[in-house]
Amino acid sequence: xxxxxxxxxxxxxxxxxxxxxxxxxxxxxxxxxxxxxxxxxxxxxxxxxxxxxxxxxxxxxxxxxxxxxxxxxxxxxxxxxxxxxxxxxxxxxxxxxxxxxxxxxxxxxxxxxxxxxxxxxxxxxxxxxxxxxxxxxxxxxxxxxxxxxxxxxxxxxxxxxxxxxxxxxxxxxxxxxxxxxxxxxxxxxxxxxxxxxxxxxxxxxxxxxxxxxxxxxxxxxxxxxxxxxxxxxxxxxxxxxxxxxxxxxxxxxxxxxxxxxxxxxxxxxxxxxxxxxxxxxxxxxxxxxxxxxxxxxxxxxxxxxxxxxxxxxxxxxxxxxxxxxxxxxxxxxxxxxxxxxxxxxxxxxxxxxxxxxxxxxxxxxxxxxxxxxxxxxxxxxxxxxxxxxxxxxxxxxxxxxxxxxxxxxxxxxxxxxxxxxxxxxxxxxxxxxxxxxxxxxxxxxxxx
Numbered sequence: 001x002x003x004x005x006x007x008x009x010x011x012x013x014x015x016x017x018x019x020x021x022x023x024x025x026x027x028x029x030x031x032x033x034x035x036x037x038x039x040x041x042x043x044x045x046x047x048x049x050x051x052x053x054x055x056x057x058x059x060x061x062x063x064x065x066x067x068x069x070x071x072x073x074x075x076x077x078x079x080x081x082x083x084x085x086x087x088x089x090x091x092x093x094x095x096x097x098x099x100x101x102x103x104x105x106x107x108x109x110x111x112x113x114x115x116x117x118x119x120x121x122x123x124x125x126x127x128x129x130x131x132x133x134x135x136x137x138x139x140x141x142x143x144x145x146x147x148x149x150x151x152x153x154x155x156x157x158x159x160x161x162x163x164x165x166x167x168x169x170x171x172x173x174x175x176x177x178x179x180x181x182x183x184x185x186x187x188x189x190x191x192x193x194x195x196x197x198x199x200x201x202x203x204x205x206x207x208x209x210x211x212x213x214x215x216x217x218x219x220x221x222x223x224x225x226x227x228x229x230x231x232x233x234x235x236x237x238x239x240x241x242x243x244x245x246x247x248x249x250x251x252x253x254x255x256x257x258x259x260x261x262x263x264x265x266x267x268x269x270x271x272x273x274x275x276x277x278x279x280x281x282x283x284x285x286x287x288x289x290x291x292x293x294x295x296x297x298x299x300x301x302x303x304x305x306x307x308x309x310x311x312x313x314x315x316x317x318x319x320x321x322x323x324x325x326x327x328x329x330x331x332x333x334x335x336x337x338x339x340x341x342x343x344x345x346x347x348x349x350x351x352x353x354x355x356x357x358x359x360x361x362x363x364x365x366x367x368x369x370x371x372x373x374x375x376x377x378x379x380x381x382x383x384x385x386x387x388x389x390x391x392x393x394x395x396x397x398x399x400x401x402x403x404x405x406x407x408x409x410x411x412x413x414x415x416x417x418x419x420x421x422x423x424x425x426x427x428x429x430x431x432x433x434x435x436x437x438x439x440x441x442x443x444x445x446x447x448x
Contacts, residue, residue, distance in 0.1 A: 185219035268298035
């Protein structure tokens with residue numbers, strides 16, 4: 001087997017070899033190269049100590065020198081070079097208390113998380129695969145190196161990484177590894193919200209986001225997102241639905257494109273259906289108010305997981321409107337696009353489609369027809385350049401101030417009334433019409 005190592009990384013290996021040290025590319029770059037994927041980083045492991053690495057290369061950065069890692073700069077590109085090491089006791093569920101440098105590559109590989117990430121390679125020695133990572137790639141299996149309980153006790157986030165890799169690669173988690181995750185799931189509480197967030201997003205935006213079911217089945221969501229677990233215990237006895245709330249959510253996540261905001265929206269769009277469920281006299285379930293409550297809960301969970309404000313705001317808004325339906329007429333589309341925003345309106349249509357895909361066949365064709373009509377009307381509106389927001393109005397605040405209207409609430413109300421009028425009738429979006437004395441007087445009073 002031959003792996004094509006980039007020239008800068010190969011140059012680092014060569015210089016280390018020239019000085020009498022062992023050196024290999026290691027971990028994810030080896031795995032991805034075997035899989036025919038483009039590695040994001042090329043990490044290097046070596047028998048050279050950090051101070052020896054620093055003496056060999058002109059430009060280095062002490063990125064993790066206490067754990068043996070030095071970043072070597074080749075032109076403007078950085079490569080992490082880490083000394084073979086044996087990790088000491090993990091006291092915080094993330095970092096070893098101390099590390100011991102070793103002359104043994106195999107000892108270094110023993111500390112790594114999964115077999116597919118514990119392979120090393122150099123042109124001189126070829127593939128070093130002490131733990132059968134290549135076999136697990138062939139079997140499409142995620143398996144811990146050594147005792148899975150030890151690996152997960154060292155860093156509890158590895159449990160989420162196992163599921164994330166299974167999603168990204170479409171692999172299964174090996175039985176003992178999965179059993180250890182289920183047993184040790186509560187220890188995920190020791191991991192920072194930021195690290196959990198990163199793994200959740202990578203899983204959700206993978207080609208197999210439905211693997212989030214593994215997080216539920218192994219108990220991991222019960223630690224950082226218990227609201228999700230309740231959804232699998234909530235049936236939907238309603239002609240519009242064919243699955244319980246949890247399964248419906250997963251199918252919507254699978255039905256939408258791999259965009260962070262869209263998949264987070266689908267993950268949370270029905271999260272409060274369990275608390276809103278009522279059953280009528282005919283045994284039909286209803287979930288009145290679930291959109292509003294789900295939006296609030298989504299925002300709270302995303303905040304808990306330290307997401308950025310823009311993501312939280314966009315997801316909340318899309319969940320609030322995910323159940324909207326209105327007659328397929330241009331004026332209604334203009335009003336909806338104004339309230340949702342032109343940036344989010346195409347996303348609104350995508351979540352409507354994904355939501356419909358994950359429902360029963362009851363009136364499903366009718367729902368798809370409605371979505372298509374709304375999409376076509378929106379395209380016509382955009383192509384015709386019709387006004388959808390205040391910035392599209394033919395007049396602005398300066399025009400009104402020039403007419404003697406003082407800045408403040410009245411000016412804002414006038415612009416809002418103008419916009420409402422133009423959303424109803426696009427042809428009214430002209431300076432002549434909007435600033436006509438009679439029309440302006442109507443806008444000052446408030447048009448119906």
